[in-house]
Amino acid sequence: MTQSNTRLLVHFEFDLEAPPALAGLDVPGLQQALIDALGATVFNGMPTVSTKQLAKADVRVVGHRCRVEAESTAAQRIDPVLMASVAPHLTDDEVQQLCQRAAAKAPASPEALRAYLRRQALALVNGYRLLPCQVRAQTSAEADTVLAAKLNLTNGGVLVNEEHRKTRLKAGQTHVAIMLGEPSIRLTAALSGHTLSGPVIAVDIAALAPHRDLLQALWARQCVSG
Incomplete structure (x- = not known):
């Protein structure tokens, strides 16, 4: 095979007015749609000409390659900090992905946006x-107790381990302590209330958000070790 001794880069940048169906796509989707639109006419024609x-x-041309880059410049950009605060269970990569994907149809009202x-x-x-995690609460007999459990980052639900499912906690407790991590959160x-699965305990998503970075670190560590 003939070895090349020169490299040529010809770079064009096009400003496009795309329909909403295209402009609202995420980056991989937008790139693929534009690649499909350009088709063989461009990708075969340019090297030939x-x-x-x-x-x-x-x-003499002895080889060629191409690269397609595209981004929507019209779509609103969602603040990653806001996205992370309403969905602390998402990883950083998922937050970035969703910031772009959700921008096109995002409502203007702050409450509706969240x-x-x-x-x-x-x-x-x-x-x-x-x-x-650990649940620290009072039993129905008003004795302090510690229950082994798991915190679901997705919705804030706390699932007690099987050996504690029959434990009855004092009704009306609004400040049940949930302890997890090292350093402790x-x-x-x-x-x-109570069900067959045990006490119904939940942490508000707004209470998870300030601890998101440490919770995500614990989750990532668990995924690697698990």
């Missing part, structure tokens, strides 16, 4: 993301 023109200067982003986050990831949860 270039080969003919360069031959006039006694230059609700919209929360729905989008759960549509992306709604499975359990569990971290071991203390969260406040509410008790709303």
Whole structure:
């Protein structure tokens, strides 16, 4: 094979007015749509024409490659800090992905925007993301107790381990302590009743958000070790 001794880069940048169906796509989707639109006419035509023109200067093309880059400049950009606060269960990569994907149809009202982003986050990831924790509360006999459990980062639910499912906690407790991690994180949860699966305990998502970085570090460490 003939070895090349020169490299040529011809760079064009096009400002496009794309329809909403294209402009609202995420980056991989937008790039693929534009690649499909350009098709063989561009990707085969450009090397062919270039080969003919360069031959006039006694230059022979011995190889070529192409790269497509595209981004939507019209779409609103979602603040990653806001996205992380409404969905602390998402990883950094998932937050960035959703910031771009959700921008096109994001409502203007702050309250509606938070609700919209929360729905989008759960549509992306709604499975359990569990971290071991301890529940510190009072039993129905008003004795202090510690229950082994798991905190679900996705919705703030606390699932007690099987050996504690029959434990009855004092009704009306609105400040159940949830302890996890090292250094220890203390969260406040509410008790709303009992089922066959044990006490119904949940931490508000707003209470998880300030601890997101450490919770994500614990989750990542668990995924690697698990």
